[in-house]
Amino acid sequence: MKPFAYHRATSPADAVATLTAHPGAAYLAGGTNLVDHMKLGVAEPDLLVDVSHLALDDVTHTDEGGVRIGANVRNSDLAAHPLIRSRYPMLARAMLSAASGQLRNAATTAGNLLQRTRCVYFQDVTTPCNKREPGTGCSAIGGYVRYHAILGGSPECVATHPSDMAVAMSALDALVVVESAEGSRHLPATDFHRLPGTEPHRDTVLDRGELITAVEIPAPPVGAVSDYRKVRDRASYAFALVSVAAELSFDGDRIATARIALGGVAHKPWRARAVEDRLIGASASEETFTAAVDAELDAAEPLPGNEFKVSLARRTMIAQLRALTERGRR
Numbered sequence: 001m002k003p004f005a006y007h008r009a010t011s012p013a014d015a016v017a018t019l020t021a022h023p024g025a026a027y028l029a030g031g032t033n034l035v036d037h038m039k040l041g042v043a044e045p046d047l048l049v050d051v052s053h054l055a056l057d058d059v060t061h062t063d064e065g066g067v068r069i070g071a072n073v074r075n076s077d078l079a080a081h082p083l084i085r086s087r088y089p090m091l092a093r094a095m096l097s098a099a100s101g102q103l104r105n106a107a108t109t110a111g112n113l114l115q116r117t118r119c120v121y122f123q124d125v126t127t128p129c130n131k132r133e134p135g136t137g138c139s140a141i142g143g144y145v146r147y148h149a150i151l152g153g154s155p156e157c158v159a160t161h162p163s164d165m166a167v168a169m170s171a172l173d174a175l176v177v178v179e180s181a182e183g184s185r186h187l188p189a190t191d192f193h194r195l196p197g198t199e200p201h202r203d204t205v206l207d208r209g210e211l212i213t214a215v216e217i218p219a220p221p222v223g224a225v226s227d228y229r230k231v232r233d234r235a236s237y238a239f240a241l242v243s244v245a246a247e248l249s250f251d252g253d254r255i256a257t258a259r260i261a262l263g264g265v266a267h268k269p270w271r272a273r274a275v276e277d278r279l280i281g282a283s284a285s286e287e288t289f290t291a292a293v294d295a296e297l298d299a300a301e302p303l304p305g306n307e308f309k310v311s312l313a314r315r316t317m318i319a320q321l322r323a324l325t326e327r328g329r330r
Contacts, residue, residue, distance in 0.1 A: 020209035030106040033115040065219035071110035090226035094168035110212035119159040145303045152266040157200030167263035171245035177214040193268030224249040240264035
């Protein structure tokens with residue numbers, strides 16, 4: 001076991017200052033991802049800055065009619081919160097489809113967003129992995145790729161982001177609130193995670209030392225219906241092969257607003273802009289859904305061994321849009 005030091009932060013500013021001063025430090029909250037990687041030898045921080053006791057665990061209304069979720073709100077508490085269940089059912093459903101009850105009781109909102117984009121090769125220190133050790137190669141290419149990317153991958157990495165919550169946050173146009181020594185800033189959830197490009201070891205756009213303090217979600221459109229649909233190999237405790245977070249509102253027979261994000265298909269939650277562009281203002285019909293989804297998946301580049309994910313994503317998106325339309329027209 002590699003020895004490490006421990007510091008219990010007394011405030012967000014203390015946490016930021018401590019981590020910034022120690023290049024080998026890492027933030028610790030629920031620890032459901034970090035501690036696993038420490039055990040595997042994937043992560044070897046020499047200092048853990050514990051932020052789990054900071055008073056960042058409230059779910060409150062914003063002045064604009066949305067909701068502000070503290071960084072330390074536990075996943076189980078977020079899924080069960082009346083405000084989330086009533087106004088953002090997509091998010092509640094995403095939370096309940098993630099991991100296990102025990103892990104949801106420990107995992108935090110910020111920690112969920114910050115879990116590593118990974119695959120089996122990332123977690124096996126005996127194999128080359130550009131994400132774990134830049135420049136060593138990607139063992140997944142030419143290897144086992146059932147869970148890997150069909151959109152936005154690169155020759156450097158084809159892993160997929162594992163979070164269900166982050167997919168819903170992307171679809172809901174959430175803002176991630178972060179604090180640094182220079183002050184605070186708000187980052188759109190759609191831009192928070194990165195595609196791999198030539199730097200697959202960078203999962204997010206956070207600068208060194210920045211600490212997530214909250215997530216803010218705007219009010220949903222009037223009359224909107226939303227849901228989260230996850231397709232996986234097992235009924236529980238499994239990452240998505242494909243997931244769809246979708247929200248629609250209607251003006252008569254036409255779609256007034258559409259917000260859709262996919263999970264299990266890319267290095268980050270994939271906002272389906274091509275689908276949205278073709279749905280808004282169009283009639284809510286099977287032909288519209290099919291054309292919109294096909295436009296999104298025209299960019300898919302499956303690997304030998306995960307070609308099935310393209311048709312699976314297609315069927316799952318169309319089924320989700322069909323179900324929301326039926327609900328919205330009641």
